[in-house]
Structure formats: structure tokens, C-alpha cells
Amino acid sequence: MLLPRRTTLLGGAALAAGAAAPFAPAQAQLTIDMSRPTFEPVPIAVVDFSGDRVGADMANVIRNDLQNCGLFRSISPSAFVQKDINATAPPRFPEWRSIGAAGVVVGSIQSVGGGIKVDFRLWDVVVGQQATGLSFTSQQSNWRRLAHIIADAIYKRVTGEEGYFDTRIAYVGESGPGNARVKRIAVMDQDGANNRYITDGKTIAITPRFSPTLQEIVYMAYPDGRGAPRVFLQNVDSGRRELLGNFPGMSFAPRFSPDGSRVVMSIAENGQSDIYEMDVRGRGLRRLTNSPAIDTSPCYSSDGSQIVFNSDRGGAQQLYVMSASGGGERRISFGSGRYATPVWSPRGDWIAFTKISSGGFGIGVMRPDGGGERMLASGFLVEGPTWAPNGRVLAYFQGQPSSAGRAGAVTLHQVDITGRFDRQIPTPTDASDPAWSPLIPQ
Amino acid sequence: MKILKAFAAMAALFVMAACSNTNNENANAASTTVTPGSVADFRQNVGDRVFFDTDQSTIRQDGRDVLNRQAEWLKKYTNYQITMAGHCDERGTREYNLALGERRANAAKQYLVAQGIPASRIQTISYGKERPDPVGSDEAAWARNRRAVTELQ
Numbered sequence: 001m002l003l004p005r006r007t008t009l010l011g012g013a014a015l016a017a018g019a020a021a022p023f024a025p026a027q028a029q030l031t032i033d034m035s036r037p038t039f040e041p042v043p044i045a046v047v048d049f050s051g052d053r054v055g056a057d058m059a060n061v062i063r064n065d066l067q068n069c070g071l072f073r074s075i076s077p078s079a080f081v082q083k084d085i086n087a088t089a090p091p092r093f094p095e096w097r098s099i100g101a102a103g104v105v106v107g108s109i110q111s112v113g114g115g116i117k118v119d120f121r122l123w124d125v126v127v128g129q130q131a132t133g134l135s136f137t138s139q140q141s142n143w144r145r146l147a148h149i150i151a152d153a154i155y156k157r158v159t160g161e162e163g164y165f166d167t168r169i170a171y172v173g174e175s176g177p178g179n180a181r182v183k184r185i186a187v188m189d190q191d192g193a194n195n196r197y198i199t200d201g202k203t204i205a206i207t208p209r210f211s212p213t214l215q216e217i218v219y220m221a222y223p224d225g226r227g228a229p230r231v232f233l234q235n236v237d238s239g240r241r242e243l244l245g246n247f248p249g250m251s252f253a254p255r256f257s258p259d260g261s262r263v264v265m266s267i268a269e270n271g272q273s274d275i276y277e278m279d280v281r282g283r284g285l286r287r288l289t290n291s292p293a294i295d296t297s298p299c300y301s302s303d304g305s306q307i308v309f310n311s312d313r314g315g316a317q318q319l320y321v322m323s324a325s326g327g328g329e330r331r332i333s334f335g336s337g338r339y340a341t342p343v344w345s346p347r348g349d350w351i352a353f354t355k356i357s358s359g360g361f362g363i364g365v366m367r368p369d370g371g372g373e374r375m376l377a378s379g380f381l382v383e384g385p386t387w388a389p390n391g392r393v394l395a396y397f398q399g400q401p402s403s404a405g406r407a408g409a410v411t412l413h414q415v416d417i418t419g420r421f422d423r424q425i426p427t428p429t430d431a432s433d434p435a436w437s438p439l440i441p442q
Numbered sequence: 443m444k445i446l447k448a449f450a451a452m453a454a455l456f457v458m459a460a461c462s463n464t465n466n467e468n469a470n471a472a473s474t475t476v477t478p479g480s481v482a483d484f485r486q487n488v489g490d491r492v493f494f495d496t497d498q499s500t501i502r503q504d505g506r507d508v509l510n511r512q513a514e515w516l517k518k519y520t521n522y523q524i525t526m527a528g529h530c531d532e533r534g535t536r537e538y539n540l541a542l543g544e545r546r547a548n549a550a551k552q553y554l555v556a557q558g559i560p561a562s563r564i565q566t567i568s569y570g571k572e573r574p575d576p577v578g579s580d581e582a583a584w585a586r587n588r589r590a591v592t593e594l595q
Contacts, residue, residue, distance in 0.1 A: 178577030204572055206536060220540075226525065226595075228567065229540075250544055250568055253537040266541065268568070271499065271548035273541035294541040310538065316497075317538060340535040354535050380579070383535050399532070401579035408579065433536065 028102040030124045030131060032071055032159045034392065041073040042158055045101040047085055048077065052109035052116060054143040061147035062105060064191055065165040066154065068414075069393065070421025075101055087119060096125045103131065105154060116140045120150050122157060132157040144193060149442065164388035165190060168236070168437040169395060170208040170217050171412060173197060174430040178407030183432075185219055187236050190388075190436075192426045198234060205232075207253060210437040212346070212389075213260035217435065218244065220252045231265055233280070236437075245278055245285060253296045257324075258304045258346075264288070266296040275309055277324075288326035297341045300324060301368070302348035308332070308368075310340045319353060321368065332370035341384055344368070347391035350417070354383045354396075363396045365417065376419035380408075386436045392417050395425065395434040479519045481594050488515045492550055494588040497534070499545040501553050505590075509550060512592055513557035522594040524564045526551045529591065530571045531584035543568030550590035 032039050046063045049055030066072035081095040087108035096104050107120035121133040134153055136146055145166060152163025173186040184201035185208045188194055198217075199205040205221040215236045222229045228250040234241040245251055249269040256263055261280055266273045275289045275298045289295045293313035300307055301324075308321050319333040319342045333339040337357030344351050350365040355375070362378040363385050381399035388394065393416050400408035410432045412425040425434070476482040484490060489512070492505030501509065516522065528547030530539040547566035555561045576583050 179573065179575050181572070183572065204569075206572070226565065250540065252540050266537070268541055268544040271545040271552075273544065294538060294545065296541050297535070297537045310535075312497075312538075338534075340538055356533065356535070381532065402532075402574070402577045402583075403579065405577045407574075407577055 028100070028126075030102045030122075030126055030158055034159050034161055039071070041071060042102050043073045043075055043100050044103045044105065044154075045075045045077075045080060045096060045099070046105040047080070047107075049107035049109055049118070049120070050087055052111070052140070054116075054140065055107070055109055058107065058109075058118075058143055058147040058150075059105075061144055061191065061193075062151045062154070065148060065151035068191070068423060069155065069165075070416050070423070071155070071159060075099060087121070090128075090130075091123055091125075093123075093125050093128045096123075101125050103154075103158070105150075107150070112137060114139075116143070118146050118150075120153075122154050144189065145440070148189070148191075152439075161392055162390045162439070164390045164393060164436075164439070166440050166442075167389060168210075168215075168440070169386075169412070169425070170198075170210060170219075170236070170435040170437070171397075171427065171431045172206050172208065172433040173427070174407075174410055174432060178402055178405065181407065185217070185234075186427075186431070187217075188427070195428055198236065198239060204229075207433055208435045209255045209386075210435050211256045211260045212258050212438050213256075215437065215440065216260075218254040218256065218263055218265075220254065231263070233263070244280075245283065251276075253298065255299050257300045258302055264298040264300060264307060266298070275307070286326075288322070289329070299343050301344045302346050306368075308342040308344055308351055310342060317356075319351070319370075332368070333366070333373075334370060335373060343385050343387060345387050345391040346389055349391065352385035352387065352394055354385065363394070363415070374419070376415050376417070377413065377422055382413075384433050386434050388414075388436050389438045395436055397432040397434060399432070484512075484515060484592075484594060488512055490593070491589045491591045493585060494546055494590070496531070496584075496588065497542070498588075499542065499549045501549055505550075506553070509553045510557065513554055513559055516554070516559050516563075522563075524554075524559075525593040525595060526554075526564055526566045527591045527593055528566065528568045529573060529575075529587055529589050531587040532571045532574065532579065533584065534571065536570060536572075539570035540568050543570045546588075546590045550592070554592075 046059045048059045063074040067074040079099050082092050085091050087106045091104050104123045110117045117137045119135045122131045124131040148166040151165040155163035167190045170187045172183050174181050176182045182201045183204045184197050185199045185205045186197050203222040208217045208219040218233050231244040231251045231254045233244050251267045254263050254265040263278050273294045273296050275295050277286045291313050293311050295311045298307050298309040310317050317338040319339045320329050320331050322329040337355050341354040342351050352365050355362045361382045362375045363382050364375040366373040379398050385394045385396045395414045399410045402408045410430040412431045412434045415422040489508040492508050526547040528543035530543050551564045574587050
């Protein structure tokens with residue numbers, strides 16, 4: 001596959017830059033301070049890209065990415081005043097100000113040697129100059145990825161944070177009757193496009209987790225016949241699958257280390273579940289906990305030096321942090337209720353978790369020392385947080401109650417770290433256990 | 443009148459037993475008689491499952507009664523291998539429930555071993571909350587889902 005090659009579009013500063021209109025007080029700015037808890041969505045106009053039949057589709061992908069992240073409001077093209085906008089010349093800023101846009105995105109596509117060259121610019125309508133611009137060459141079939149990469153560049157320019165649109169989500173696709181659900185691993189683009197299944201559904205496969213470095217996942221699957229469920233490693237693109245360790249007891253709850261070289265998991269034996277670390281290449285196994293309790297759902301810290309996990313060693317399930325080589329275990333959750341599925345943010349600043357209390361299930365975050373706990377989502381059953389690679393957005397799954405023998409609906413959701421913006425991620429079937437990929441290598 | 447009531451109750455039992463047979467290949471739906479030593483005999487006359495309290499894996503008294511009957515039956519019919527399958531209700535996280543189901547399966551296995559069933563005859567598996575039976579989200583369904591089921595092979 002010809003990967004997108006990018007060059008920064010220099011120049012192109014607007015002729016009108018010096019003559020920028022005085023800011024009207026109500027005019028939205030083309031910047032978002034992510035540390036401020038109350039921000040308004042930035043109104044942005046994305047014009048259909050010119051020069052190729054995929055131009056309108058690319059603009060749609062960009063609009064959806066920006067709108068769905070909650071930080072932008074995509075202005076409907078039917079409201080655009082300037083219809084003759086040129087992809088390289090500055091737009092007529094007053095006409096875009098008149099519809100309330102803070103930014104205008106334009107792009108053009110040219111055929112070059114069997115592929116396409118895409119130029120895009122983000123114009124800051126408020127100050128009247130180019131905010132950012134990039135140029136890519138790639139195969140035309142990569143147009144979706146190019147659109148996500150452009151949306152990421154816009155997100156980064158406006159928020160100062162890395163984007164997360166050029167990513168995938170692995171999850172468990174669920175279908176069939178409640179007492180005999182088919183559960184198979186699916187992978188799709190972050191926006192729901194290109195959905196496909198990478199296990200056949202003959203046996204239950206659950207808890208997929210992405211490698212932070214490669215397009216590989218680990219997950220647990222039941223055997224076809226007798227034997228314990230085991231952990232598998234599978235390449236998302238090639239489909240190549242390997243068994244990670246053949247233990248007498250069930251191995252489950254796998255998760256990669258930040259550098260992708262190790263997998264931490266639980267192995268159950270005689271009613272006791274402990275945490276082990278496996279070296280992916282050499283398959284060396286190291287035991288990290290040894291308690292009669294249930295120790296599971298381990299997850300490395302973003303720097304790889306520590307592991308957070310849940311354990312019922314103190315009675316009810318709580319969160320504990322230990323050294324990545326085992327030892328030094330200390331409890332970090334002290335609120336009422338049971339705490340589970342801790343997941344360290346890739347930025348290192350938060351640990352997301354599932355909390356179970358008498359009122360139901362919730363998704364929350366706390367600081368790695370256990371402080372600053374706040375809840376982001378709640379419901380009859382919400383579970384399984386996973387971080388987008390920028391550590392500012394999470395996905396989780398939500399189950400509705402079953403009734404009259406019918407399984408309740410199970411859906412994927414995303415929520416930003418403030419908990420303000422929550423939306424359902426569309427999937428072709430019921431869906432659980434989301435796992436966000438890293439940014440796809442370019 | 444009393445006799446009539448008793449008869450009605452018996453008829454109801456008869457119908458329920460017949461219904462529970464419909465999943466078994468060897469069962470004759472027209473009567474409650476099953477072949478001694480068959481899987482249907484085990485399920486119907488011994489009981490194939492025991493139940494647990496919330497977040498617990500201790501075998502309750504009602505479970506001990508069932509497992510005692512299972513042990514007697516399994517000593518008589520030694521041709522079966524056993525898979526002890528542990529399950530949970532839906533009110534826990536997926537991974538924790540896998541571990542809890544394994545703990546329940548292991549507790550039931552150890553009880554049978556203590557009654558003289560060789561450990562080599564029994565393997566355990568956990569389904570966590572992945573295989574609810576019955577499907578439901580009320581106290582009654584959850585109580586039935588916190589279970590260890592003795593599957594015969």
C-alpha cells in the first residue's frame with residue numbers, strides 16, 4: 001500500500017491578513033483551550049474538495065470526525081454564502097464570518113502518476129489568514145485515511161492536542177439469542193467505516209486489546225471442543241494468529257505493554273487468578289502476583305514501569321498499583337462500591353475504570369494516586385473503558401436490561417474526558433468491549 | 443377436594459418434567475421415565491447445577507445436597523468425564539466474572555473430589571457472564587445465573 005506522504009504547505013498567508021476585521025464579541029475563535037472546562041464547539045465550514053469524485057466524500061468524513069468529537073460544530077454546506085471558493089486563494093472572509101464560521105477548510109485533488117495529490121488548507125476566518133495546510137500524495141483508494149489525517153491536523157491546530165481520527169476500534173460483535181450469543185472480534189475505522197470480522201464466531205472471542213505500536217491485537221477465545229480459553233495474538237491486516245501460551249488453566253484479560261514487547265494477563269488455576277507477564281517474542285513467562293484472591297484486568301502505566309489491576313484480596317474488588325516487575329502493591333481506590341477494569345491513559349495522567357455500586361455501573365477516571373475521582377458515564381451496565389491515543393477521549397460499552405428472555409441491546413459509546421460529550425458509536429450489530437488502536441502508521 | 447388439589451399439583455409436575463425433557467435426545471416426551479445412567483437421568487433425577495450467593499463461591503447447603511447426589515450417581519456410572527462449568531450473573535465486569543466463574547467451578551469440583559470422585563475425571567471451565575441461563579435482568583434470573591453446571595461427556 002502506498003502510504004500517504006505529507007508535506008507542509010508553506011506560504012499561502014492571506015492577503016487580507018493585515019486588514020483583519022476587528023473581532024466581533026460574539027465571534028467564535030479558532031482555538032480551544034482543553035484545560036478550560038467550559039468551551040463552546042468551534043463552528044467550522046468544510047467545503048467539498050475539488051478536482052476528483054471522492055472530494056465530496058472526503059469532506060463528509062472530515063465533517064463527521066469534527067462534529068462527532070464534540071469540540072466542533074460543522075456548518076451545513078447549504079448555509080455557505082461563497083459558492084465560488086478556490087482551494088488555493090484566500091476565501092472572502094466577511095462572507096464566512098456572516099454565517100458564524102471560525103474556520104474554513106478547503107481542499108483540492110489532482111491526479112499524479114497513478115495516485116492522487118491532495119492539498120488542504122484551514123483558514124482562520126477570525127484573523128483572516130491560513131491556520132495550517134498540508135499536501136499528501138497517495139493512492140486514491142486511501143481517500144478515507146487521507147480525510148482522517150486532515151481532520152487530525154485540524155484538531156491539532158485548534159486544540160493543541162494530537163488527533164485520534166486516523167485510528168481503528170476493535171470490539172466484540174454480538175448476535176444471536178441471549179443464551180447462545182455469537183461473539184466475534186470485529187475491527188472498524190474509528191468512524192464505523194470498513195467494518196470486518198477477524199474471528200469466525202464458532203467459539204466465543206472477547207476482550208480484544210490493540211498493541212500501542214502495531215496493528216495487532218490480543219484477545220481471549222474459547223476452544224472448539226474441550227480445553228481452557230486462551231489468549232491469542234492476531235495481526236489485524238494479515239489475519240495471522242498465534243496462541244500466546246498453552247497453560248492448563250484459563251488465561252485471560254491480556255493487555256500489551258506500551259512498547260508492545262510484553263503482554264500482561266491473568267492465569268487461573270484451582271480457583272486462584274494471578275497476574276503474569278509474557279515476553280511476546282521469546283514467550284518467557286513471569287509471575288507477578290501470588291494471592292488466593294482474584295487478581296485480574298492488569299494494565300501497564302504509560303511509561304511501562306507500573307501495573308494497575310483489580311483484586312478482591314481486601315474483600316470487595318478494588319484497584320491496586322504495583323511495580324511492573326511485581327511487588328510494592330498498594331491500593332488506590334477507596335470510594336464506596338467495587339472498582340474494576342482500570343486502564344491507564346496513554347498520557348499517564350488518568351486511570352479510567354468501571355465502578356459498580358448499588359445504583360448501577362459507571363465509567364470514571366482517577367489520578368494514578370487515587371485522587372481526583374470523577375464519573376463520566378453511568379447506566380444499567382456500562383463497562384470496559386478504552387482510551388483514544390491522545391488520552392482525551394474514551395470509548396466504553398453500554399448494555400440495556402434483558403427482558404422476557406431477550407438480550408438487552410449492547411452498544412459502543414465514546415465520551416470526552418470532561419464527560420460532557422457522549423455519543424453512541426454506530427456498529428452493524430450489538431457490540432461490546434471496544435479497544436482503541438494507536439494512530440495508524442503513515 | 444384435597445385429593446383433587448393434590449392431583450392437580452402432580453399433573454403440573456408431570457407436565458414440567460416432560461417439558462424439561464424436550465432438549466434431551468433420549469427422552470421420551472410422553473412420559474417421565476428416562477434411562478437410568480443417561481444424561482437425561484442425571485439432569486432430571488439428580489440435578490446438574492448448584493447455585494451461589496452474589497460474588498460468592500461457597501457451596502450452600504442446597505448445593506451440597508445436589509453435589510452429594512451427583513457424587514453417588516457418578517460413582518455408579520463411571521463412564522462419564524465431567525466438565526464443571528462456572529457462571530456468573532451480569533452484575534460484574536467481564537474479566538472479573540471469568541475469574542469468579544472459575545472459582546465457582548473449582549469449588550464444585552473440589553466438593554465432588556472430597557466425595558470420592560477422582561480429580562482426573564473433572565475439568566473446569568468458566569463462562570463468566572457470557573452464557574446466561576435464563577436470559578434476564580431481575581433478581582430471579584441473576585440467582586439462577588450464579589451457578590456451576592456439571593456437564594457429562
